[in-house]
Amino acid sequence: MSGMSKSLRNRRLSRFWVGLGIVFIVAVFFRFWQIDALPPGLFGDEAADGLDALDVLAGRGQVFFPTNFGREGLHMWIVALSILFLDATPLAVRLPSAIAGVVTVLATYWLGYEMFVWRKGENVPGDGGWTRLIPWLAGLYVATSYWHVHFSRFGIRGVFTPMCLALMAAALWRAINRQSLVWWAVSGFFLGLGMHFYTASRFAPIFLITFFTWQLLLYALARRKREDIGKHLAERASFPGLVVSSSTFWRFLLGVFVQFGVAALVFAPLGYYFLTHPGSFTQRASEVSVFREGGSSDALKLIARAASANLLQFIWPGRGDLAQFYNLPGRAVFEPLTALLGLVGLGVSLWRWRRPVYAFLVIWFAVMASPSFIAVDRFPTLPRVLGVIPALYFFPAIGLSFLLGWAARRRGFASRWWPAAALLALVVHASLTYRDYFHVWGPSEATAEAFEADMVAAWRWLEAHPPQGEVYLSSDLYKHPTFMFLYEQVPTTEYFDYRNPRLHWFDARTSWPLPNRDAVILVGDSTPMPDFLAPLLDLRVKPVEGGSLFVVEEPPKLIIANSASAGAPFTDRLSLLGQFGQRLASSPDRVVTLQLWRASGPEPVRWKRYQIQSGLLDDEGVQLVQASQWMGFLPMEWPREEAFLTWQFLPWPGELPLNDSVLRLTPEGEPPLRPPGSDEEGWLTWPLAPLNNQP
Secondary structure (H helix, E strand, C coil): CHHHHHHHHHHHHHHHHHHHHHHHHHHHHHHHCCCCCCCCCCCHHHHHHHHHHHHHHCCCCCCEECCCCCEECHHHHHHHHHHHHHCCCHHHHHHHHHHHHHHHHHHHHHHHHHHHHHCCCCCCCCCCCHHHHHHHHHHHHHHCCHHHHHHHCCCCHHHHHHHHHHHHHHHHHHHHHHCCHHHHHHHHHHHHHHCCCCHHHHHHHHHHHHHHHHHHHHHHHHHHCCCCHHHHHHHHCCCCCCCCCHHHHHHHHHHHHHHHHHHHHHHHHHHHHHHHCHHHHHHHHHCCECCHHHCCCCHHHHHHHHHHHHHHCCCCCCCCCCCCCCCCCCCCCCCHHHHHHHHHHHHHHHHCCCCHHHHHHHHHHHHHHCHHHHECCCCCCCHHHHHHCCHHHHHHHHHHHHHHHHHHCCCCCCHHHHHHHHHHHHHHHHHHHHHHHHHHHCCCHHHHHHCCHHHHHHHHHHHHCCCCCEEEEECCCCCCHHHHHHHHCCCHHHHCCCCCCCEEEECCCCEEEECCCCEEEEEECCCCCCCCHHHHHCCCCEEEHHHCEEEECCCCCCCCCCCCCCCEEEECCEEEEEEEEEEECCEEEEEEEEEEEEEECCCCCCCCCEEEEEEEECCCCCEEEEEEEECCCCHHHCCEEEEEEEEEEEECCCCCCCCCEEEEEEECCCCCCCCCCCCCCCCEEECEEECCCCC
16 A cells, blocks of 8 residues: 555656646747847846946945835845856846746745645645646646746846745645645745845735735634534545644644744844845835825726736737837737636636635735736836736636636547647646747847947957047947946946946937047947938948947048137137038938037036027028037037037028027026027027038
């Protein structure tokens, strides 16, 4: 008898490890295949965490990083360790997330095993043992989930929330199954650890308290009916609750105490930070909460809209997250087949609400989805509901196993067909994920733009071609975090004061440098220069990395009449040398006005931008049109003793001649400057000369 028992135990153990190996291989493939190329670039939030990780390596690590509305710090420490081995690269930032994704898949399989295979009394009579497929199915659903694959290859901290939740839950059910305080403590460790990663993890204790309260309530109701619960369980197995007698009641309470006690100890460093910096606890959440600034009279309507949008994104085609960096825009979490199975599984779980494992999953999903209901800055949004993984993926697994069990009891469904049916459902799910991620979302131009591929291309080009002179880099963000992390490798605490005198930032959409010494100009596709500029200046533009970056290695000098003129000084460091008009061949009714400036050097402490306002005058000196544009060079980036161009586009009838122009410069948030010769409002009248770039 004991030999048979040992043989059965060995077979079950063998099946467990085979299943674990299968889900591991699938998870690794989807999370590491082409990870050096997809996603392209490095998203700004990823780079921001990398900059904080550089602070960790510089000895300035924290449990909470207050920048960017505040972020829990453990992810930065892990990224710092990765950078230590792989240097400051996109892979170093993303590798921890990919590993966390694989661990989540394995923990999902383990959790399913503890709940549906090891757990006594949870298989419903008539299932025919089909619930034993649930761990394998749930693990493979998470392994091939587009949503989870996407965030596992994305170097931000949110993906650690499902990892910690899955490990916490698996250890909890192991503790319950084996009546082990050690595993209660392990579960508490992961409960506390999760709150060091992402704000939504703070809802995990609420989820557990809700579930435990539910179990105690069921026990109390049963006792009130004066039922002998232990005998009832032994005879009919119709009350498989966690608490079935006075002895299990006290063991259960002791386990909960150990779990939350260990979680409190693990959370303590972060908790102490919040006690000493009370505003930090709600800083990030308050920026997006419906209750911001005392709430709103329409708060309930907003919550209802956010809740419906965030729930529909799981099953409704086209209603998924629209952000390119978080999703294939509009893609629902489940494709139609898996959505149908998930709804069946949710229905089965609600039907079996008295059984702890099903109640556990339903409560998990309900509570961990709720952060997205009160964050109303945008919806639907996938990052804020990451906490429902892996509970969400148990629903299609339960639905599929239920339907297989139901079909097995019908004629014509031989047992040999169930592997094919299960495999078909998984293949549909996996193949659509592979197509959508690796063939649709990953290679698209929109993804490259969203993930700052141009800044990564600039870093790679400069690494391969070390510059001998000045570097001018066009970017939509000043000191773009992606480039600052990869090329400059400047920690966050040094970020704002750091200056590389050989690197100049500008925006090619509104300005262009005219260096008089060796220089290279790099223009990313996030800030494309206008069509008129390259032929006007005869620029030799070379595309790099599929067109995400354009390089100008030999910028020409602009030759104009009286270029040696001192011009009109607007500040002690900036003078206007001339203003020019150029009709646009592509649009005869539009004129581009260009200003030629000379700077004697940067204004090192001035962060505010200058706005250029220009207008055209008719032959009687009356201003007919006006345009405003921010200067593409920040004052602290003005080159030393060099010139640069700025421009604006104005409507102008083709039959009217170009006459004089007016111009003024307005610092952001301040009155206009009043250079010598200007009127009381700062307008300076200037002859509008034709631009001639020929010697």
